[in-house]
Amino acid sequence: MAETGGRHRSLVADRRPAATTSSKGKKAAKPAPARTGSGGPRKPKRGLISGALVGLMQLFYRVIWGIAWRTTTVVLLILGVATFYFFSQLPEYTALLDGRNRGSVTMYDRHGEVFAWRGETYGGNVTADSVSPNLRNAIIATEDRRFYNHLGVSPRGVASAVRINLSQGRGPLEGNGGSTITQQVAKLLCLGVKYDPKQWKTEAAYENDCRSGGVWRKVKEIPYALAMEFKYTKSQILTIYLNRAYLGAGARGFEAAAQRYFGVPAKDVNPSQAAMLAGLLKAPSLYAPTNNLKRSQDRAATVLALMHEQNYLTDAQYAEALAHPATLSDAAQARAGGYFADWVMDSLPEFLAKGTTEDVRIETTLDQRLQIAAEQALQDVFERKVKDSSAAEAAVIVMSSDGAVRAMVGGRKTKVSGAFNRATQAMRQTGSTFKPFVYAAALDLGWTPDTQVLDAPLTINVKGSGPWSPKNYTNNYRGSIPLWLALAHSINTATVRVAQSVGLDAVRKVATDFGFASSLAAGPAVALGVSESTLLEMTGAYAGILNGGSSVKPYGLTELKLKGDDAPLFGADGGIGERVISEKAARELIWMMRQGVLQGTSRRADLKGHEVAGKTGTTQAARDAWFIGFTADYVTGVWMGYDDNRPLTGVTGGGLPAEIWHEVMTRVEAGEPSTPLPMADPSEWRGMGAPTGPNATPGEAWQAGDPIPEGGVPVVNGQLVKPAPAPKKQETLGDKINDLLQSLTQ
Known part of the structure; x- marks a missing residue:
C-alpha cells in the first residue's frame, strides 16, 4: 500500500548475489574485468627493452619528419625564388631565336646555286606551326615524348636515364641525361649567361661550358626550365629549339639544316628527311650526313621506329620511309669548291669574312659542273x-x-x-x-x-x-x-x-x-x-x-x-x-x-x-x-x-x-x-706557198731526230721539210784521178 504524506522512495532494482559454484559442482561466473579510471580496459605493461625501442623509433620518426618537411619547404622556397628570378630575366621568345654571336657567309655559284657556307648559317626564323608536321613529330618522338604533359622537368625521364647509365657501366649522370626539350633549350640558352670574350677565349669554349653536364648544372637547369614553362607556351619553347639547335656542317637551326642537306625548306621535309634531321640532335657532327651518310641513315631509321611506335606514322608510311631513306642534295653531296671558297674568304676584309657579325651573301664565278669535272679528273x-x-x-x-x-x-x-x-x-x-x-x-x-x-x-x-x-x-x-x-x-x-x-x-x-x-x-x-x-x-x-x-x-x-x-x-x-x-x-x-x-x-x-x-x-x-x-x-x-x-x-x-x-x-x-x-x-707572215729555207722542197716532212742540215731546217707553208738533195754530178775520168791523188797524199 502506498505511503502518503511523505517523500516517494526511488525505485531501485535489488542487487543480485554473485554467482557461486553450487553444491552440485557448477562453476561460478567470471568476475567483470577491472576498469581504468576512464572506464576503459587497462593497457598491458611493456617490457623495458621493447619500450625503449618503441620510444627511439618514435623519436627518430619525429626528427626525420621534422627535417624532411622543413628541408622541403626551404628547397621549394629556393626553387620558387630562383624560378621567379629567371622568369623575370627571360625576354620575349622572339629575341631568343637567333643566338649566334657572329654572322655567316653563304656563297652562290655563277648560276645562283649555293655551294659553300662559312660560319654558322642561319636559315631564318621558323615556328613550331610552320615547319613540317613530320619534323615536329620526329623531334617529340625522339627527344621528349611527354613534352606536352610536364612542367619542364620529367622525374620519370631522369630516373630512366639513370637506370640506363648504370646498366651500361657509366655513372648515374654520365651519358643519357633524361633532359626534356625545355631543359635542352635552357642549355642552348646557356641559362641566360651571355658570351663574354673576356671570360671565354673562344665561342667554342663558351658553348662547351654551356653544354657541360654535372649535378650542379642539372640543378640550375630545373628553375630555368620551370621559368620557361611559366613564361612561354609549349609552342614557343619548341620554336626556340627549332631555331637554335646546332645540326652539324655549320647549320644552326632546322631551316638551315634542311636547306644545307636536302635543298628544301623545313616546311617541306618528308618523314625520312625529318627523321634524319631529328637524329642529328644526339651528336650533330658524328651523324651529319655530309660526314657519313650511311651512319646518318641508320640513326634516322631508329627515329622512324620511335615515330611509328608512338603512332606518328602509319604502317604504310613507316615502310615507305624505311624503303626510301633520305639522301643529300646534289650540292651537299658534291661538297664542291672548298678550296675556291677559302680563296674567296681570304680575299675579303676580316669584318666581312671570319669576323662578320652580319649574314653575308656572295655571288661568285664558280661553275659547279666544271669544279666537279676537275675534281673527278684529278682523282x-x-x-x-x-x-x-x-x-x-x-x-x-x-x-x-x-x-x-x-x-x-x-x-x-x-x-x-x-x-x-x-x-x-x-x-x-x-x-x-x-x-x-x-x-x-x-x-x-x-x-x-x-x-x-x-x-x-x-x-x-x-x-x-x-x-x-x-x-x-x-x-x-x-x-x-x-x-x-x-x-x-x-x-x-x-x-x-x-x-x-x-x-x-x-x-x-x-x-x-x-x-x-x-x-x-x-x-x-x-x-x-x-x-x-x-x-x-x-x-x-x-x-x-x-x-x-x-x-x-x-x-x-x-x-x-x-x-x-x-x-x-x-x-x-x-x-x-x-x-x-x-x-x-x-x-x-x-x-x-x-x-x-x-x-x-x-x-x-x-x-x-x-x-x-x-x-x-x-x-x-x-x-x-x-x-x-x-x-x-x-x-x-x-x-x-x-x-x-x-x-x-x-x-x-x-x-x-x-x-x-x-x-x-x-x-x-x-x-x-x-x-x-x-x-x-x-x-x-709567209708568202703563200713560197719556201723560206734553203734547198726547200715540199712534200717530205722533217722529223725530230733527222740530221740538221747546214743553215737550219727549212719551212714550207708552216711545215718543216727535208732539204732537197743536191743533184748528183756526172763524174769524169779527171775527177777520178784527182780523187785518187788526193787520197794518196792524206
Missing part, C-alpha cells in the same frame, strides 16, 4: 697512274680568258675546308711554262714564228757568277731553227738566245705585266723559269695570251651583299686590264703554242674536236711538273709535285700533268661546240 688520273702510297700532290685551275675562275682544286683531298691550297699558296719554280713570255716579247718586237734562232751549245759569262751553260733536256742540238719549233720542243739554248737578243728587261716586263707578280730572277736563267710563282698567277697570265694580249687579274667574287639588302657593298675586283702585247703578237704566239700540242712536248693534251694550245714545264730535278693550256673557251693550269719539294720520279710536264689537263678538259668541253682558237694564220 681518276691518280687512281690509274699513281701508286696508292705516293704522297705526290696536284692542283688544278680552270679560268675564263677574262680571269674569272670557274674551278679550283688545291690538292688531292677535295672535300676540305681550311686546307693548304696548292693552287694559290704554293710558290714553285715555273720551269718551261715561263718560256711563252720570252717569245711574246720577241713577237711583240716584230719577230715572226719563222724567225730563225740557233740551237747549239751556249755559254754565257754571268757577272758575279761566272760562266753558265744551259743544256737541252735531250742534250741534242738542232742548229738553226724557227722560233715556233724552239717553243714547241721547249729548246733551252734557243730560248736563252731569244731572251738575250730581245733583252732580259723586256722579258721581265712582259711577264710582270701579264700577272707574274712574284720577283723574277736577275740573270739569263730567268728565261728558263727559275723564278717562283703560283698556279693561279700562271694560269691568269696564260689567260692574257688567249684574250688577245691584255693582262687579267684572276677573281672569284662578283658581288657581295648583306643578307636582306638589295644594294651590293662591292663587286668584282678583277678582270681584264691593260694591254701587254699586240693582238697580232698574241695570235702568233697562240699559233706557236698550238704547234707544241700538235707536234711538240704537249701532244698528250690534245683534245678530239677542239683546238688546244699549251706549254709544258719541268723544273730542275723534276721537283715541279706543269702543264698550262687553253681551248677557245677556257684556260686550265695543272701543277704536280711534292709538298716537301723532293723530286718526282719519272714525271715531266708532258706526262701526268698533260694527262690530268686532258682528262679535265675532256669533261669540261663535253657537249660544248667546237670553237677555233683565235690564232694567226701562217700566211700572215
Whole structure:
C-alpha cells in the first residue's frame, strides 16, 4: 500500500548475489574485468627493452619528419625564388631565336646555286606551326615524348636515364641525361649567361661550358626550365629549339639544316628527311650526313621506329620511309669548291669574312659542273697512274680568258675546308711554262714564228757568277731553227738566245705585266723559269695570251651583299686590264703554242674536236711538273709535285700533268661546240706557198731526230721539210784521178 504524506522512495532494482559454484559442482561466473579510471580496459605493461625501442623509433620518426618537411619547404622556397628570378630575366621568345654571336657567309655559284657556307648559317626564323608536321613529330618522338604533359622537368625521364647509365657501366649522370626539350633549350640558352670574350677565349669554349653536364648544372637547369614553362607556351619553347639547335656542317637551326642537306625548306621535309634531321640532335657532327651518310641513315631509321611506335606514322608510311631513306642534295653531296671558297674568304676584309657579325651573301664565278669535272679528273688520273702510297700532290685551275675562275682544286683531298691550297699558296719554280713570255716579247718586237734562232751549245759569262751553260733536256742540238719549233720542243739554248737578243728587261716586263707578280730572277736563267710563282698567277697570265694580249687579274667574287639588302657593298675586283702585247703578237704566239700540242712536248693534251694550245714545264730535278693550256673557251693550269719539294720520279710536264689537263678538259668541253682558237694564220707572215729555207722542197716532212742540215731546217707553208738533195754530178775520168791523188797524199 502506498505511503502518503511523505517523500516517494526511488525505485531501485535489488542487487543480485554473485554467482557461486553450487553444491552440485557448477562453476561460478567470471568476475567483470577491472576498469581504468576512464572506464576503459587497462593497457598491458611493456617490457623495458621493447619500450625503449618503441620510444627511439618514435623519436627518430619525429626528427626525420621534422627535417624532411622543413628541408622541403626551404628547397621549394629556393626553387620558387630562383624560378621567379629567371622568369623575370627571360625576354620575349622572339629575341631568343637567333643566338649566334657572329654572322655567316653563304656563297652562290655563277648560276645562283649555293655551294659553300662559312660560319654558322642561319636559315631564318621558323615556328613550331610552320615547319613540317613530320619534323615536329620526329623531334617529340625522339627527344621528349611527354613534352606536352610536364612542367619542364620529367622525374620519370631522369630516373630512366639513370637506370640506363648504370646498366651500361657509366655513372648515374654520365651519358643519357633524361633532359626534356625545355631543359635542352635552357642549355642552348646557356641559362641566360651571355658570351663574354673576356671570360671565354673562344665561342667554342663558351658553348662547351654551356653544354657541360654535372649535378650542379642539372640543378640550375630545373628553375630555368620551370621559368620557361611559366613564361612561354609549349609552342614557343619548341620554336626556340627549332631555331637554335646546332645540326652539324655549320647549320644552326632546322631551316638551315634542311636547306644545307636536302635543298628544301623545313616546311617541306618528308618523314625520312625529318627523321634524319631529328637524329642529328644526339651528336650533330658524328651523324651529319655530309660526314657519313650511311651512319646518318641508320640513326634516322631508329627515329622512324620511335615515330611509328608512338603512332606518328602509319604502317604504310613507316615502310615507305624505311624503303626510301633520305639522301643529300646534289650540292651537299658534291661538297664542291672548298678550296675556291677559302680563296674567296681570304680575299675579303676580316669584318666581312671570319669576323662578320652580319649574314653575308656572295655571288661568285664558280661553275659547279666544271669544279666537279676537275675534281673527278684529278682523282681518276691518280687512281690509274699513281701508286696508292705516293704522297705526290696536284692542283688544278680552270679560268675564263677574262680571269674569272670557274674551278679550283688545291690538292688531292677535295672535300676540305681550311686546307693548304696548292693552287694559290704554293710558290714553285715555273720551269718551261715561263718560256711563252720570252717569245711574246720577241713577237711583240716584230719577230715572226719563222724567225730563225740557233740551237747549239751556249755559254754565257754571268757577272758575279761566272760562266753558265744551259743544256737541252735531250742534250741534242738542232742548229738553226724557227722560233715556233724552239717553243714547241721547249729548246733551252734557243730560248736563252731569244731572251738575250730581245733583252732580259723586256722579258721581265712582259711577264710582270701579264700577272707574274712574284720577283723574277736577275740573270739569263730567268728565261728558263727559275723564278717562283703560283698556279693561279700562271694560269691568269696564260689567260692574257688567249684574250688577245691584255693582262687579267684572276677573281672569284662578283658581288657581295648583306643578307636582306638589295644594294651590293662591292663587286668584282678583277678582270681584264691593260694591254701587254699586240693582238697580232698574241695570235702568233697562240699559233706557236698550238704547234707544241700538235707536234711538240704537249701532244698528250690534245683534245678530239677542239683546238688546244699549251706549254709544258719541268723544273730542275723534276721537283715541279706543269702543264698550262687553253681551248677557245677556257684556260686550265695543272701543277704536280711534292709538298716537301723532293723530286718526282719519272714525271715531266708532258706526262701526268698533260694527262690530268686532258682528262679535265675532256669533261669540261663535253657537249660544248667546237670553237677555233683565235690564232694567226701562217700566211700572215709567209708568202703563200713560197719556201723560206734553203734547198726547200715540199712534200717530205722533217722529223725530230733527222740530221740538221747546214743553215737550219727549212719551212714550207708552216711545215718543216727535208732539204732537197743536191743533184748528183756526172763524174769524169779527171775527177777520178784527182780523187785518187788526193787520197794518196792524206
